Amino acid sequence: MSVDRYDPELGLPDVADALLRRAASADARAARRLLVAAADLSAGDDERLDDEMRSTIAAMLSRLVDAIEADLRHYAGRAVAAASIPSTRGSLAERLVRAGLLDDSELVAELVARARSEIIANRIPADPLEVLDRPSLLARLANDPDRVVAHAAAALMAAEARRRGTGPDAGRDDLPAELHHRLVWWVAAALRPAGAAGAIDAALVDAARRVLAAHDEGARIEATAQRLAAALDAVEGSIGAMIEEALADRRLALVVEFIAHHLGIEPGLSRDIVLDPDADRLLLALRALNVPNEDMAAIGIALCEADRRRDPEALIASIDAVTAMSVEAARDALSSLRLPTAYREAARALGQSR
Amino acid sequence: MNAVDAGLPAVRGLIDRAGRLIEADARLAELNERAGGQLGQPLAIPQLAALARLAARLRTLISRGVLAADGDHDLALWVRAEPVVEGIRLAISGWQPRQPWLPTVDESTRELDFVRSGADWLWESDAALTLTYVSVAAGEHPGGNLDSLLGQPLTRLFAIDTDMSGDLPMLHALSLRRSFRDQPATIRATGRRVQLAAVPRLDRTGGFAGFIGAARTVEQPDAIAVPAPDAFSSRLDRALRDPLGAIIAHADMIHAHDEGPLAETYVGYAADIATAGRHLIGLVDDLVDLQAIERPDFRVAAEEIDLADLARRAAGLLQVRASEARVRIDRPALGEALPASGEFRRVLQILVNLIGNAVRYSPENSTVWVRAEREGSLAAVIVADQGKGIALGDQARIFEKFERVDPREPGGSGLGLYIARRLARAMGGDITVDSAPGQGARFLLTLPARD
Numbered sequence: 001m002s003v004d005r006y007d008p009e010l011g012l013p014d015v016a017d018a019l020l021r022r023a024a025s026a027d028a029r030a031a032r033r034l035l036v037a038a039a040d041l042s043a044g045d046d047e048r049l050d051d052e053m054r055s056t057i058a059a060m061l062s063r064l065v066d067a068i069e070a071d072l073r074h075y076a077g078r079a080v081a082a083a084s085i086p087s088t089r090g091s092l093a094e095r096l097v098r099a100g101l102l103d104d105s106e107l108v109a110e111l112v113a114r115a116r117s118e119i120i121a122n123r124i125p126a127d128p129l130e131v132l133d134r135p136s137l138l139a140r141l142a143n144d145p146d147r148v149v150a151h152a153a154a155a156l157m158a159a160e161a162r163r164r165g166t167g168p169d170a171g172r173d174d175l176p177a178e179l180h181h182r183l184v185w186w187v188a189a190a191l192r193p194a195g196a197a198g199a200i201d202a203a204l205v206d207a208a209r210r211v212l213a214a215h216d217e218g219a220r221i222e223a224t225a226q227r228l229a230a231a232l233d234a235v236e237g238s239i240g241a242m243i244e245e246a247l248a249d250r251r252l253a254l255v256v257e258f259i260a261h262h263l264g265i266e267p268g269l270s271r272d273i274v275l276d277p278d279a280d281r282l283l284l285a286l287r288a289l290n291v292p293n294e295d296m297a298a299i300g301i302a303l304c305e306a307d308r309r310r311d312p313e314a315l316i317a318s319i320d321a322v323t324a325m326s327v328e329a330a331r332d333a334l335s336s337l338r339l340p341t342a343y344r345e346a347a348r349a350l351g352q353s354r
Numbered sequence: 355m356n357a358v359d360a361g362l363p364a365v366r367g368l369i370d371r372a373g374r375l376i377e378a379d380a381r382l383a384e385l386n387e388r389a390g391g392q393l394g395q396p397l398a399i400p401q402l403a404a405l406a407r408l409a410a411r412l413r414t415l416i417s418r419g420v421l422a423a424d425g426d427h428d429l430a431l432w433v434r435a436e437p438v439v440e441g442i443r444l445a446i447s448g449w450q451p452r453q454p455w456l457p458t459v460d461e462s463t464r465e466l467d468f469v470r471s472g473a474d475w476l477w478e479s480d481a482a483l484t485l486t487y488v489s490v491a492a493g494e495h496p497g498g499n500l501d502s503l504l505g506q507p508l509t510r511l512f513a514i515d516t517d518m519s520g521d522l523p524m525l526h527a528l529s530l531r532r533s534f535r536d537q538p539a540t541i542r543a544t545g546r547r548v549q550l551a552a553v554p555r556l557d558r559t560g561g562f563a564g565f566i567g568a569a570r571t572v573e574q575p576d577a578i579a580v581p582a583p584d585a586f587s588s589r590l591d592r593a594l595r596d597p598l599g600a601i602i603a604h605a606d607m608i609h610a611h612d613e614g615p616l617a618e619t620y621v622g623y624a625a626d627i628a629t630a631g632r633h634l635i636g637l638v639d640d641l642v643d644l645q646a647i648e649r650p651d652f653r654v655a656a657e658e659i660d661l662a663d664l665a666r667r668a669a670g671l672l673q674v675r676a677s678e679a680r681v682r683i684d685r686p687a688l689g690e691a692l693p694a695s696g697e698f699r700r701v702l703q704i705l706v707n708l709i710g711n712a713v714r715y716s717p718e719n720s721t722v723w724v725r726a727e728r729e730g731s732l733a734a735v736i737v738a739d740q741g742k743g744i745a746l747g748d749q750a751r752i753f754e755k756f757e758r759v760d761p762r763e764p765g766g767s768g769l770g771l772y773i774a775r776r777l778a779r780a781m782g783g784d785i786t787v788d789s790a791p792g793q794g795a796r797f798l799l800t801l802p803a804r805d
Contacts, residue, residue: 125417126555126563135505136480136564142505157486158501165476165489248557249480297412305418313404316411 046277046309049112056115062093067172068187068211075207076191076200085191085200096186107179116275116307117252118164123306127248137242137249141228152228156254159221177217184208221253222267229257240286240295247302262289265337277309283322287330293323364434364445369397369406371441382446385424402433406442409435419448465533466566469551473568478555480564483508483528494571497543512539512550512569518650524550531562539569547572594638602631640769643703644755647776654697654780658804661692661701661733662726668705669724672713680718683709692726693804694733696781701801704774704785708737708797711770715741715795732783733803738796744789752787774799 040048049057069092076085102108134140141153163174175183188208192201217223232242239262246254252274260270263285273281279300286296297319304310322330336344368377375386375397383393391398397406401420409416417434432448470476474494478487485508490496503511515538516522527534533553540547552567608616608624646652669685676683686692694701712722720740727734744752755772775785782802789795 126557133482135482135484136486139480139482139484139486139505154501154505157504161487161489161501161504164487249486294412294414297414301408301412301414301416312408316408319412 052119053112053115056118057111058093060111060115060118061097062091064174064183065093065096065187067174068184069191071172071211071214072184072188072191072204072207075210076203085193085204092187092190096190099190101183101186104179104182107183110175110179113271113275117271120275120303120306121250121252124247124250124252124302125305127245137245138251138254141232146231148231149228152224152231155219156221156224156228156251159219159224160251160253162219163221174220176220176222177215180215180217181212184211222257225251225253225257226261226267228254229261232258233261239289240291240299243286243291244295244298244302247299259285259289263334263338265334266341269337269341274303277307279303279310279315280318280322283318284325284330284333287322287325287327288334290327293319296322364447365449367444367446368438368440369403369442369444371410373397373403373407376441381449382444385422385429388424402431402444402446405433405435406444409437409442413437466553469533469535469553469566470568473551474571475548475569477508477511477552477567477569478564479508479567481562483565485511486564495544495546497541497546511542512548513542514539514550516650518648518652520650524552527552527554527565528562531556538572541569595635598631598635598638602628602635605631637769640773643773644769647773647780652780654700654777656695656781657698659694659696659698659701659801661694661696661735661801662686662690664698664701664705665724665726665735668702668709671706672709675710676713676722679713679716681713681716682721683713683724684721685724686726690726692728692733692735694801695804696783696801700777700781701799704777704799705735705737707770707774708735708785708799712737712739712741712795712797715739717741728803729800731803732800734801735799736796737799738794740794743791743793744787744795745791749787749789753785 073085135143138153138157141149142157144150144153162172185208188204192204239258243255243258246252246258256271256274257267259265259274260267263270270285273285276282282303283296283300286299291299300315300319301312304312304315325333365379365381366377367375367379367382370376373396374394375382375391376394378386378393386392386398389398397403399422401422405416405418405420415434415436417432420431420433422429422431430448430450431446434445436443436445474491476487476489477485480486485503485506488500488503488511490500500511514522514524517536517538522537523534524537526532531554533551535549535551537550538547539550548569548571550567550569552565555563555566557563605624605628609621609628666685666688669683673683709722709724716722716739722740723736723738725736725738727736753771753775755769771785778785778799778801783800786798786800787795788798
């Protein structure tokens with residue numbers, strides 16, 4: 001249909017109307033593209049995500065979304081005929097991303113940290129066995145006579161298998177509660193067919209509420225690792241050797257929780273410290289925990305081998321600097337980190353505003 | 355995971371506390387000289403020197419991949435730098451030349467992807483073969499709570515079976531720190547049969563640190579639908595061979611005018627029926643053999659045989675067919691002997707197959723040569739024809755199941771060479787072929803020789 005036939009009395013024909021709508025949204029997209037280009041140009045090479053991170057994050061997000069979608073369809077299917085929620089064309093996760101899901105900086109932070117942990121864990125070199133045929137750390141702990149330790153270790157192994165798995169449980173219950181909450185609503189809304197009737201909306205909302213109620217944050221890797229770190233407090237001695245072994249066993253979440261538990265800091269902060277390519281804070285933390293130099297070097301080198309952003313030469317310089325410091329001085333330096341994150345962030349914001 | 359060639363000894367070197375290379379195996383010394391250094395002087399290969407410095411400063415063993423320039427190409431090295439009293443001890447393996455502009459693909463990563471693609475189960479173990487990770491694909495039945503198996507021996511999940519040759523591929527792989535495929539196993543909880551495959555995870559010194567593996571469910575016929583192979587074979591025999599025998603006998607009788615005079619056309623039909631019947635009997639024989647040789651407990655006897663005598667017998671059995679095709683068989687001379695070890699009946703079967711093929715593919719008025727020769731510790735029979743030959747690309751294919759030397763030729767089940775080679779190998783021998791299009795084919799059967 002041509003625009004020549006425009007009649008002011010009748011308004012725009014449908015096709016032209018749709019074209020104008022598309023043009024308007026293209027305008028918004030162009031503006032966004034410019035923003036992205038600017039951000040990309042100003043980003044340093046070490047800040048930009050590499051292809052491995054991108055593909056890991058994309059895979060992770062679609063697993064999370066798929067798990068929620070499956071649950072929602074299951075519950076909603078009871079209320080309305082399953083056929084009335086049509087199967088979505090293409091990837092649901094991609095659609096959510098296009099719609100701005102990743103503007104949620106907390107979700108992005110979680111995904112980035114998790115992808116980085118996964119990549120590092122895959123690359124971490126194993127330590128040679130000191131005792132022949134000795135099972136690995138978690139396998140040993142899962143058979144520990146202390147039932148609290150054994151349970152926590154077994155739960156951690158199961159949680160890791162769930163996160164990395166391919167089965168029906170893969171990706172389920174795998175986000176912190178607030179993020180899970182937001183993602184469930186996103187997915188429910190994306191499942192809503194265009195022009196849906198009220199019955200379908202009601203079924204989806206009800207299903208989302210059920211999914212939220214069924215969410216068990218305590219089954220996540222982070223929660224189980226936290227329980228294990230706390231349970232081990234009373235059992236094991238040398239924290240340095242434990243961290244080293246957990247790292248070689250590719251249990252990064254346990255490393256994070258060990259440090260958080262023994263240093264009394266929030267696990268999120270501990271994870272930042274462990275994943276930071278600049279090892280200064282990690283070395284400071286290890287020093288504060290009185291970890292011997294050899295263990296510190298071994299931990300630092302293992303992370304260098306697994307994460308190519310890290311510079312071994314810089315590591316040496318930092319180890320030299322940290323060992324020149326007393327354990328008390330290291331603890332003092334870290335004392336501000338023990339304060340709640342929200343408090344520290346507020347203080348930082350106030351400092352910048354001056 | 356880093357690819358470390360465990361098979362080659364590492365090249366060694368020693369750097370003193372002042373950073374001078376004071377001991378070096380030839381390969382390292384040469385690389386150092388090409389980089390402009392010499393023994394007793396500071397190490398001239400910057401990447402190695404940096405690694406040694408790192409190990410010295412941190413007083414810890416460091417091992418990592420290093421790309422060192424050597425002339426106009428790069429060398430991918432796996433370097434282990436260990437602090438010792440005298441300085442830093444280097445052990446260097448790998449030594450793979452690498453074009454600097456080519457993307458680097460880790461061999462073990464590629465193998466891992468291969469192993470894991472299409473798997474029904476994924477699993478990992480530590481060095482003590484404790485299960486540290488397990489995941490089952492949607493649609494597969496885990497047969498209970500898998501979580502309770504984590505931290506338990508791998509064999510709690512999988513019952514490991516021996517393969518067709520009585521080996522345990524997983525144990526071989528474990529001792530050699532290599533990957534393995536096709537390890538038969540059973541999932542204890544469900545009784546499902548699976549094939550396990552895994553690549554080793556190596557520690558920083560190249561030692562075994564565990565397996566990263568997969569399992570694929572083996573399609574198994576329903577136990578009720580198909581009885582045990584033995585019963586199946588004997589039923590096949592009775593169900594097919596007897597009626598086929600009767601059909602052939604009747605067709606032969608008609609062909610021979612035993613029932614009285616008959617129009618020539620019908621005589622021709624009867625001959626066709628008899629030929630088709632014999633072909634089907636041959637197929638039944640092959641299928642029964644196939645059943646037998648593919649059973650895990652298939653054994654052949656090691657008898658004292660005379661390979662030259664067997665070659666003469668096989669040639670004799672095919673004499674009629676050869677005469678009909680106007681092909682001459684040139685067999686080993688009477689009195690010639692070649693003592694070997696194998697099962698008389700099976701070796702005869704192999705030779706009949708090889709000579710039969712040669713006759714089938716020979717042009718009229720040509721010769722099939724059958725020679726018996728001793729080759730070192732092997733006794734060999736060579737069957738050569740003057741047929742159209744087999745292209746190089748087809749020479750591996752013709753030994754596969756249901757493949758034929760020339761698919762356009764009628765007759766044959768496509769199992770003969772497959773069975774023949776399996777039999778030869780079961781007797782400690784082999785069958786090989788060399789040929790070129792237009793120059794005939796030469797099949798070589800070898801068996802262990804006897805003195």
